[in-house]
Amino acid sequence: MPFMSWLLRRLLAPWVRYTVRPDEALEWLREAEKPRCYVLERRSAVDLAVWEDACAGLRLPRPDARLLPDDGELRSCFYLSRPLGFWDERLDRRPPRELTRMIELLRARPHLDIELVPVAVYWGRAPQKEGSWLRLLLVEDWALTSRVRKFFTVLLNGRDTMIEVAEPVSLRSLMGEDATLAVQSRRVARALRAQYARRRAARIGPDLSHRRTIVTSVLRTRAVRAAVAQEAREKKLTRRQALMQAVRYGEEIAANYSHAFVRFMERLLTRVWNRLYDGVRFGHVETLEQVARAGCEIIYVPCHRSHMDYLLLSYVIYRHGYAIPHIAAGVNLNMPILGRFLRKGGAFFIRRSFRGNALYTIVFMKYLAAIMARGHSVEYFIEGGRSRTGRLLQPKTGMLSMTVRSFLRDPERPLVFLPVYFGYERLMEGQTYIGELSGKPKEKESILGLLRVLPRLRERFGHVHVNLGEPIALDEILDRHNPEWRTQTNDEDARLPWVNGVVDELAETIMRRINAAAAVTPINLLAVTLLPTPRQSLVEADLLRQLDLYLSLLNDLKYSDRVTVTELTPPEIVAYGESMKVLSRVKHPLGDIIRMSDDSAVLAAYFRNNVLHLFAMPSLVACAFVSNAVMSTADIQRLAGRIYPYVASELFLRWDEDEVPQVVEQVLAALARHELVEPLDGGTRWRRPPPDSPRAMQLSLLAQATIQTIERYYLAIALLLKEGSGRITQSALERSCQLMAQRMTILYGFNSPEFFDRTLFENFIDLLRRRGVVRVSREGTLEFDEVLMRVAADAQLVLNEQIRHSILQVTHA
Numbered sequence: 001m002p003f004m005s006w007l008l009r010r011l012l013a014p015w016v017r018y019t020v021r022p023d024e025a026l027e028w029l030r031e032a033e034k035p036r037c038y039v040l041e042r043r044s045a046v047d048l049a050v051w052e053d054a055c056a057g058l059r060l061p062r063p064d065a066r067l068l069p070d071d072g073e074l075r076s077c078f079y080l081s082r083p084l085g086f087w088d089e090r091l092d093r094r095p096p097r098e099l100t101r102m103i104e105l106l107r108a109r110p111h112l113d114i115e116l117v118p119v120a121v122y123w124g125r126a127p128q129k130e131g132s133w134l135r136l137l138l139v140e141d142w143a144l145t146s147r148v149r150k151f152f153t154v155l156l157n158g159r160d161t162m163i164e165v166a167e168p169v170s171l172r173s174l175m176g177e178d179a180t181l182a183v184q185s186r187r188v189a190r191a192l193r194a195q196y197a198r199r200r201a202a203r204i205g206p207d208l209s210h211r212r213t214i215v216t217s218v219l220r221t222r223a224v225r226a227a228v229a230q231e232a233r234e235k236k237l238t239r240r241q242a243l244m245q246a247v248r249y250g251e252e253i254a255a256n257y258s259h260a261f262v263r264f265m266e267r268l269l270t271r272v273w274n275r276l277y278d279g280v281r282f283g284h285v286e287t288l289e290q291v292a293r294a295g296c297e298i299i300y301v302p303c304h305r306s307h308m309d310y311l312l313l314s315y316v317i318y319r320h321g322y323a324i325p326h327i328a329a330g331v332n333l334n335m336p337i338l339g340r341f342l343r344k345g346g347a348f349f350i351r352r353s354f355r356g357n358a359l360y361t362i363v364f365m366k367y368l369a370a371i372m373a374r375g376h377s378v379e380y381f382i383e384g385g386r387s388r389t390g391r392l393l394q395p396k397t398g399m400l401s402m403t404v405r406s407f408l409r410d411p412e413r414p415l416v417f418l419p420v421y422f423g424y425e426r427l428m429e430g431q432t433y434i435g436e437l438s439g440k441p442k443e444k445e446s447i448l449g450l451l452r453v454l455p456r457l458r459e460r461f462g463h464v465h466v467n468l469g470e471p472i473a474l475d476e477i478l479d480r481h482n483p484e485w486r487t488q489t490n491d492e493d494a495r496l497p498w499v500n501g502v503v504d505e506l507a508e509t510i511m512r513r514i515n516a517a518a519a520v521t522p523i524n525l526l527a528v529t530l531l532p533t534p535r536q537s538l539v540e541a542d543l544l545r546q547l548d549l550y551l552s553l554l555n556d557l558k559y560s561d562r563v564t565v566t567e568l569t570p571p572e573i574v575a576y577g578e579s580m581k582v583l584s585r586v587k588h589p590l591g592d593i594i595r596m597s598d599d600s601a602v603l604a605a606y607f608r609n610n611v612l613h614l615f616a617m618p619s620l621v622a623c624a625f626v627s628n629a630v631m632s633t634a635d636i637q638r639l640a641g642r643i644y645p646y647v648a649s650e651l652f653l654r655w656d657e658d659e660v661p662q663v664v665e666q667v668l669a670a671l672a673r674h675e676l677v678e679p680l681d682g683g684t685r686w687r688r689p690p691p692d693s694p695r696a697m698q699l700s701l702l703a704q705a706t707i708q709t710i711e712r713y714y715l716a717i718a719l720l721l722k723e724g725s726g727r728i729t730q731s732a733l734e735r736s737c738q739l740m741a742q743r744m745t746i747l748y749g750f751n752s753p754e755f756f757d758r759t760l761f762e763n764f765i766d767l768l769r770r771r772g773v774v775r776v777s778r779e780g781t782l783e784f785d786e787v788l789m790r791v792a793a794d795a796q797l798v799l800n801e802q803i804r805h806s807i808l809q810v811t812h813a
Contacts, residue, residue, distance in 0.1 A: 425462030532704030
């Protein structure tokens, strides 16, 4: 009835404001070559009226227009589902009459095709908007909506509406062949309903049952029942006692997701971020659109810098119109009050260790599989905990392994891992990290600890960056390791040893791609520049020159297309550092001196380490000239090739070892353009600038970016050589390295707690073992031969005599 439709549109006009997503939808709809028919998910006069208004405003074909010139019955729009009756809100799942009529026409006319355009209207779900508190009760969800509820939803959330348009799909391609009309109609209707379910899950989250219902379904799985029986046998419990233990585990783990609570938190967090940060920047959001459009299951795998990470990623995802993921949070955050709120926001809790608790392990694995099977995206921190040094930690593969094995048992939808990089300019936990690195015991999370943080909300924390990395398709890695995985049976009890290789490659790839999406902020650049200098200070002219060099190198030697770099100029970077109270200025007639403020100097290492990987290769090449005025290209490549595996393991650099010679040539060419090295003999040899020139100082500062890393390696090797082969265990060597490094910081006056972080020595020694440089004897001691001597000689080549003497003096004291 055109008049009623027109009247409804006029009545809705004052109340409704909508956004059409995705942005390229208009291009799809205006490039029609075949007859097109809009499909609305459920019968709703107001949904249709809003879409009609959108079509009129965007100059698109009207939904009430004829679909085919020679057919007066079919219109350009139909509902996929409709209520069974006026008072019965249950949906009639039978294929719509209009759809069956279209399929009849296509069966009768082999050369005809019709394109279907699924359209969904989400009330109270437009991105970048806020609503009143009352509107939070009436946001879009999965429930069937009564007419009264729909009226209030439109009234209160009409200005906060999103229309999502899917890519047109060929009706003939959905029909298939060699089937009856009824079968083809059901097949197409089923495919459309599945597409709507996927898109609704992407936008507002999947239809999750009550928490208790999910836990009950987990407890009914065969694997959990078997684990309960085994628990009862081993611990001499009754079956009911063992089952109740499994119930307690399930309730400890499970989230209790609430759409209304999430919308409430969006409003609250918008106010918090506006007070706390100068801006929250979400980089490469188009990646999320591409992955969601492909219908993939998404696993977000961010780095872990701060407790703020939990909130920030969910916030930016939701603000851009997508459902927030279920987040694996440490059980230490399951505190009274806070734990309940986190559950409503999608958090499920995980213990730090599963060791020795088979029942808990099985319950957790089955819960993870259940929420993935329901179509919910998942988020977990692959590092296992927050980085205290600013570097990425070595990945923990437990959650990855469970995810891969769950996918192999039910590979219904393609699974994609989405790396995420967090870049802060100031940390809430900064002083806590310094204390823990200096030897203080880790503080246990508590409500009182959270209350102590509240006064800091008045401080300024600059900008925060959330960058999406390049997606990683799991099936591509599985194909490389086992091309037959799709046809193999993967039951509950299968060990599948080849999966370990998949998990290891996946973990390494995730870490590399997180770093490849780094955000370079003014604070990062100031830390990289000033940290190596005496007293963390430079004459302003020298500081501006070095900042300009680093900005140029980031552009000339582009690490990745996903790295984002501040657009500020060197003078603006200095001004920004002063405004953030990171820098202080000492006035002087011969030129102002810029230095890091006392509070910022110790934390500067953290922000340098965030982006150290971007400067690692230029810095390694510069190191070759620390003690050598002239070096051949071949010697630089050999030296970089020897040291690269250890630096790459620590910083998760993106190049394979066989690419290093080519990267070295590119770096030398870039340094030559900036006159930091001079080519000799047609580029087969290179000379550094005269020692007293400004260029020499620039080259030296560039080398200092990684020199501390090489110092740690040389310290560990010097201690091992001093003890002798077969004389010390790895644990004892790690402890000695930590103590000696701590001693060096005291003796030589550089306040850098991360220099004596034991984890860095542990990872270095582990890599020496994996590469066969050292080995473990039957007695558990470390043995070595002349290969270690060669590694030591290479380290000596890039360290000046004073540093080598200092390290040897400490180790032999």
